[in-house]
Amino acid sequence: MALLDMKDVRGGYGDADVLHGVSITVGEREIVVIVGPNGAGKSTAMKAVFGLLKVRGGSIVFDGEDITAWAPDRIVQRGICYVPQVDNVFREMTVHENFEMGAFLRRGDLSAAYERVYGLFPDLKAKRKNLAGDLSGGQRQMVAMGRALMLDPRLLLLDEPTAGLSPKYMEQIFQITRDVRDAGLSILLVEQHAKQALAFCDRGYVLATGANRHEGTGQALLADREVAEMFLGG
């Protein structure tokens, strides 16, 4: 059974629907990517999972439990963490304090969690006392992911983690995403860089105008002519 099972979800921010029936599943230890043109509802679909949207139809089941219309703080406790696309770090707090805030809901010994995060992002160990706002874009993205990992989630939602990053950092973020998966997590991410993202994910979904258009393994989608013509520039 899939870890996350989103079925025919409809809804939006206000009265108008942005999603007109989106279905996405994420299995254990799977990297799933959502791609699509601007305005396709990619980020909106992800926000629906995290309870940031008025869901008016369909269902979202996580680990066998229906979490449709749960509040974000309850969803966090259940094991899903979300990394927003922008403003995803506490700029005026140090790297280490960002991680501490990530673990705000956790009590007890956190040394294993810190070890894991600094193990995944060794670059940040030397910068643990720097303010997150002073770091480069790529490193800030690592802080954002690290903050989300501190709660030890089972599913990580990443909203365009490579937006605005240089190709070097993009490759690094993809590599880290794989490392996080290898550590036992499932990952759902929204990507603007469709070609690179499809090449690196396990499975992908192509959304258009708020609904599923194509789905399949990354390789299959890359090979699909229609997908290529639609989004990948031929």
Add this chain to the structure above:
Amino acid sequence: MSLLDFLNFHLVPGIVLGSIYAVGAIGITLVFGILRFSHFAHGDMATLGAFIALALVTAGMGPWSALPIAMAAVAVIAIGVDKLFYDYLKARPKIVTVMASLGVALMLRAVVQVVFGVDPRTYASGIVRPDDYFGILLRDRELYTLAAVVAIVIGLALFLRHSRWGKAMRAMSDNPDLARLSGVDNRKVTMLTWAIVGALCAASGFMLGINNELHSMMGWQVLLPMFAAAILGGVGRVEGAVLGGLIVGIAEELSIFMLPAQYKAATAFALLLLILLVRPRGLLNGKVL
């Protein structure tokens, strides 16, 4: 004028006044940074704290032992004011809350005037001679004021830097959406902020009163210099509020070299205009709201 005269008659009073402004400005900057509005009832909340301490002194307590009780009382009152008034307006544009705080200011002042009257009062009567510290003349109350301000600032800084809820307050000030995503309970942070702000109000009102006299307009009259101090230091910056407070206090005391004494109060206003003109984010780069 000798250097010692300058220190004793201008700089020391400036530092004492400035550190009182600092305590008020810290509260203003916390409300600005975390709750994101200008709290115009700040001065009158300070007046209320000063008069609660007066009631305790009248009942036979020493002024400095009345201070912590007055701080605790105003902390509770501040939480109550938030629950009764500001909390209802949180979904509305912030300017509505700002205007409501003006109403709360008038209300608190009216309560003080009804209960304690409108005549000036003091904690202790009689003239206190200053002690001589290597030529520097300091009264006990000035010494205690400075010590209390240092203790409050260090205590607050340690709390914000190292405690779990202090970090939550900073996180809420830094990035409220992300703080909520991290599971920080907005209501608890708001309550905690008001408790601290209320206590700081009471402390600043008490120290104004003990170094001069108490009257029902005392808090309202220092609202402008305290706001000037908070903005001068950078909105949302506790260190900035301390720096801003000292600068405004000292500038007010030194202004008599250039301006007639009646214009002392205009100094803070001039500083506020100047900083908004040349460095609107304040000396320590505060928030843009």
